[in-house]
Amino acid sequence: MLAPLPSYGFEPFVVRDIRVEGLQRTDAGTIFANLPVKVGESFTEDDAADAIRKLYATGFFSDVQINTTDDVLVVVVQERPTIAAIEFEGMKSFDTKAITESLKGVGFGEGRIFDRSMLERAEFELKQQFLSKGKYGVEITSTITPLPRNRVGIKFDVFEGDVARIRSISIVGNEAFSESDLLDTFQLSTPGWLTWYTDADKYSREKLEGDIENLRSYYLDRGYLEFTVEPPQVAISPDRKEIHITVTIHEGKPYTLSDVKLAGELLGLNEEIQQLITVKPGETFSAAKTNEISKSITDYLGDLGYAFANVNPNPVLDRDNNTADLTFYVDPSRRVYVRRIDIGGNTRTRDRVIRREMRQQEAAWYDAADIKNSRDRVDRLGYFQDVNVTTEPVPGSPDQVDVNVNVKEKPTGMINLGVGYGSSEKAILSAGISEDNVFGSGTNLTFQFNTSKSNRAAVISHTDPYWTLDGISRTTSLFYRQTEPLYNNDGNYRIKSMGLGMHFGVPISENDRVFVGADFERNEITTYTDSPPSYEQFVQEYGNKANAIIFSVGWSNDTRDSALVPNEGSYTRLKADLSTMDLKYTMLSAQQQYYLPLGRDYTLAFNGLVDWGNGYGGKSYPLIKNVYAGGMGTVRGYEGSSLGPKEERTGSWSGTTYLGGSKRIVGNIQLYLPIPGAGRDRTLRWFAFADGGQVYGNGQKVEFSELRYSAGLGLSWSSPMGPLQISWAQPLNAKDGDEKQSFQFQIGTAF
Structure with missing residues (x-):
C-alpha cells in the first residue's frame, strides 16, 4: 500500500534548485530520472503527487517526502534495507545452495532490496519446494535481524515434519486394462513390506508426474492414440500425514x-x-x-x-x-565432417589419454556410432565423474562440425580397507592402495593384500593400457600366496607361492581381446607326519620346492551392458596355460555367460565353465594346481570346494581333505526378478537358480552321471560394502559323503 499523499497547499513556482536527502546506496540519478520537473521549470501540487508515486514505484524507498523552501525542491527519502545474509535452520531435505538459487528466481536474494511482500513470496516458494517432496506438515518461520548500514539478515526456521505417505491410488475411467496392471507402471505405491527401503509410498510431485507419463506411454504403446489423462487429484488428510491420489483417464479406442x-x-x-x-x-x-x-x-x-x-x-x-x-x-539435412575434436575439463589427465579412446577422427565424415562409442570408451576409463560429448556447427561452414569432449575429473587414487565374510572362508580381510591414473598418464598401479581362513595373498601390479599406440596393454606383477586346508584346523600342510609375471592384451575389435603372457613362480610345500597322502605323494614326485614358468594365451569377448549388474549381452573367455621347468602341465579353461532380458524387469542368465588340465613329460597333473567346485560361484547347496575327490584318514589326525581335481564342469541358470515395491532398482534383486557341476581328479574319467545338481532362491544386493549374495539351495541328487550346506552367503565378492 502506498502512503497517503499529503496536502501541500503551495502555489506553483519555478524551481531554482533541487536537493535530495537520505540517500545511502541509491544513485541520485534515480531520483532525478523520476522527477517530472527540472531546474527552471514550473512545479505544481500535481507534479509533487506524480513524483511521489514514481519514486515509490521504484521499490527502493520505504518513505518519500516532497518539501519546498525558497523555490528549492527538497526530496527526502528513506531507503529500504538490503538483504545482507540468508540463513536456514532445520532444513535437511534440500541443499542450501539449491534453495538459495530457487529464491532468487522470485526476486529474493542477498544484495536485493528487502520488501515484506517479497519475503512472503519467498516463504511461499520455500514451502512449495517442501510440498513437492510430500512434506505437507512443513512449518516455516522467518526472522528479520536489522544490521548496520541499513541492512537486514533473514533467517528461515524450518520444521520439515514427516513425509506424507500415500494411503490410496485410484484410477478412474479404465475399461481395457485392470487398475492393478496400470498401477504396476507407477513408481509410487501404497505402503508395502519393502517400502521402508524404496520410499515408494512417500508422495512426490515429480514422481507422480513421471508416473502419469508412464501411464500415457502404456496406452500409446497399445494403440490408444486418443488417450488423455486429467490433472491428478491429490487429497491430504486433516492431520497432513496421508495422501489419496485419484487419476481420471479417457482411454479412447485402440488403432x-x-x-x-x-x-x-x-x-x-x-x-x-x-x-x-x-x-x-x-x-x-x-x-x-x-x-x-x-x-x-x-x-x-x-x-x-x-x-x-x-x-x-x-x-x-x-x-x-x-x-x-x-x-x-x-x-537428412546436410552431410558434415568433423573439423576438430576439442578436449576440455581435464586438469590432471593428459589430452592424449582421452584422445586415444576416440573412434571418431578429425577431418573424417561425422559418424554417430563412432562418437557414441568414443564417449563410452572415455567413460569406461573410470577417471571421470561425467563425460559429455557434443557437436557444434562451425560458423560459416555448413558442412563442418566440431566435437567437444568435456570431462569432469574424479579422484582416481584409493586406499581400501575391507572386511568381507563368506559362509566358506569366514572372515576375509583386505587392504590395498590403488591409483588408476598415475600422474595423469592413464596407467594403473596397485598393491593389494587379503587374508582369510585358508588363503593369504599380496599382489603388486602395474598396467599400461596403451603400451603401444595401437592399444596393446601390458601388465607386470609380483605376487605372494599362502594356502592352508580350508576345513582342517591342524595345519597339516602349507603351500607358499611367490613369483612375477608379465601379460599383454591385444585388441582385435571393439569387444574382442587376445591375451598372452608368462609367469615365473616358486612353490614351496610343507608337509607333516599327519599330512594327507596325496600331498605326501606330490612331494615325492616334485619335491618340497618346485619352480615353474607358466605361459598363457587367451581370448575374451565382452558385450555386457554392465559388469556389475548386467541385463543383456554376453561374456566369453578362453584361456590356455602351459607350465615348464619342474611343474609340467597344461590347463585349458573356457567360460561363457549370456544375459537375456525378459521384458523390462526380468533377466535370464546362463553361465558355463569348463577346465581341463593334464600333465606331460611323464609327470602327473600337479596337485597344487587343482581346481575346485561347490559353494558360491559354482554349485550352491554343497559346501565350498567340497565336490570331487577327497581323502579320509584316521589316526593321530582324522578328517576329510578336499583335493579338488584337474577337470571341472559347471553350469548355472539364473532368473533375476525385481523386488516387489523396489521399482526399477537393479541393485537389489532376488533370483531363482539351478546349478550343476562336478570336479574330476587326475586320470579320472569324466562321468556326467556324477554331476551334482541343486536349485534354490537367492538375493543379490550391490551394498556399500560390496556385492552381497545370499542363497538358499537344496541339493537335488546328493550322495553319501557329500557335504551339504543349504544357506550360503558372501560379502565382498560378486557372483
Whole structure:
C-alpha cells in the first residue's frame, strides 16, 4: 500500500534548485530520472503527487517526502534495507545452495532490496519446494535481524515434519486394462513390506508426474492414440500425514496400422531405410516401436555423416475404422565432417589419454556410432565423474562440425580397507592402495593384500593400457600366496607361492581381446607326519620346492551392458596355460555367460565353465594346481570346494581333505526378478537358480552321471560394502559323503 499523499497547499513556482536527502546506496540519478520537473521549470501540487508515486514505484524507498523552501525542491527519502545474509535452520531435505538459487528466481536474494511482500513470496516458494517432496506438515518461520548500514539478515526456521505417505491410488475411467496392471507402471505405491527401503509410498510431485507419463506411454504403446489423462487429484488428510491420489483417464479406442510409408528426402537409400521399419499394416500402433524406428533411421543417417538428420513419424487417424496411416518423414539435412575434436575439463589427465579412446577422427565424415562409442570408451576409463560429448556447427561452414569432449575429473587414487565374510572362508580381510591414473598418464598401479581362513595373498601390479599406440596393454606383477586346508584346523600342510609375471592384451575389435603372457613362480610345500597322502605323494614326485614358468594365451569377448549388474549381452573367455621347468602341465579353461532380458524387469542368465588340465613329460597333473567346485560361484547347496575327490584318514589326525581335481564342469541358470515395491532398482534383486557341476581328479574319467545338481532362491544386493549374495539351495541328487550346506552367503565378492 502506498502512503497517503499529503496536502501541500503551495502555489506553483519555478524551481531554482533541487536537493535530495537520505540517500545511502541509491544513485541520485534515480531520483532525478523520476522527477517530472527540472531546474527552471514550473512545479505544481500535481507534479509533487506524480513524483511521489514514481519514486515509490521504484521499490527502493520505504518513505518519500516532497518539501519546498525558497523555490528549492527538497526530496527526502528513506531507503529500504538490503538483504545482507540468508540463513536456514532445520532444513535437511534440500541443499542450501539449491534453495538459495530457487529464491532468487522470485526476486529474493542477498544484495536485493528487502520488501515484506517479497519475503512472503519467498516463504511461499520455500514451502512449495517442501510440498513437492510430500512434506505437507512443513512449518516455516522467518526472522528479520536489522544490521548496520541499513541492512537486514533473514533467517528461515524450518520444521520439515514427516513425509506424507500415500494411503490410496485410484484410477478412474479404465475399461481395457485392470487398475492393478496400470498401477504396476507407477513408481509410487501404497505402503508395502519393502517400502521402508524404496520410499515408494512417500508422495512426490515429480514422481507422480513421471508416473502419469508412464501411464500415457502404456496406452500409446497399445494403440490408444486418443488417450488423455486429467490433472491428478491429490487429497491430504486433516492431520497432513496421508495422501489419496485419484487419476481420471479417457482411454479412447485402440488403432491398428492401415499403411506404413516413407516420405521425404531418402537419398536413394529407400531399400536400406525400409529395412529399418519393423512394423507392418495390420499391427496395433505402438508409440515405443514407432520412436525406436525413428531413432534407428536417425542413427543410420548419422553413421553416414548426416549429423542433423530428423525423422518425424506422423499417424493420420481414421476414426470411423479405428485405423491409422503411419508416415515417417525423413529430413537428412546436410552431410558434415568433423573439423576438430576439442578436449576440455581435464586438469590432471593428459589430452592424449582421452584422445586415444576416440573412434571418431578429425577431418573424417561425422559418424554417430563412432562418437557414441568414443564417449563410452572415455567413460569406461573410470577417471571421470561425467563425460559429455557434443557437436557444434562451425560458423560459416555448413558442412563442418566440431566435437567437444568435456570431462569432469574424479579422484582416481584409493586406499581400501575391507572386511568381507563368506559362509566358506569366514572372515576375509583386505587392504590395498590403488591409483588408476598415475600422474595423469592413464596407467594403473596397485598393491593389494587379503587374508582369510585358508588363503593369504599380496599382489603388486602395474598396467599400461596403451603400451603401444595401437592399444596393446601390458601388465607386470609380483605376487605372494599362502594356502592352508580350508576345513582342517591342524595345519597339516602349507603351500607358499611367490613369483612375477608379465601379460599383454591385444585388441582385435571393439569387444574382442587376445591375451598372452608368462609367469615365473616358486612353490614351496610343507608337509607333516599327519599330512594327507596325496600331498605326501606330490612331494615325492616334485619335491618340497618346485619352480615353474607358466605361459598363457587367451581370448575374451565382452558385450555386457554392465559388469556389475548386467541385463543383456554376453561374456566369453578362453584361456590356455602351459607350465615348464619342474611343474609340467597344461590347463585349458573356457567360460561363457549370456544375459537375456525378459521384458523390462526380468533377466535370464546362463553361465558355463569348463577346465581341463593334464600333465606331460611323464609327470602327473600337479596337485597344487587343482581346481575346485561347490559353494558360491559354482554349485550352491554343497559346501565350498567340497565336490570331487577327497581323502579320509584316521589316526593321530582324522578328517576329510578336499583335493579338488584337474577337470571341472559347471553350469548355472539364473532368473533375476525385481523386488516387489523396489521399482526399477537393479541393485537389489532376488533370483531363482539351478546349478550343476562336478570336479574330476587326475586320470579320472569324466562321468556326467556324477554331476551334482541343486536349485534354490537367492538375493543379490550391490551394498556399500560390496556385492552381497545370499542363497538358499537344496541339493537335488546328493550322495553319501557329500557335504551339504543349504544357506550360503558372501560379502565382498560378486557372483
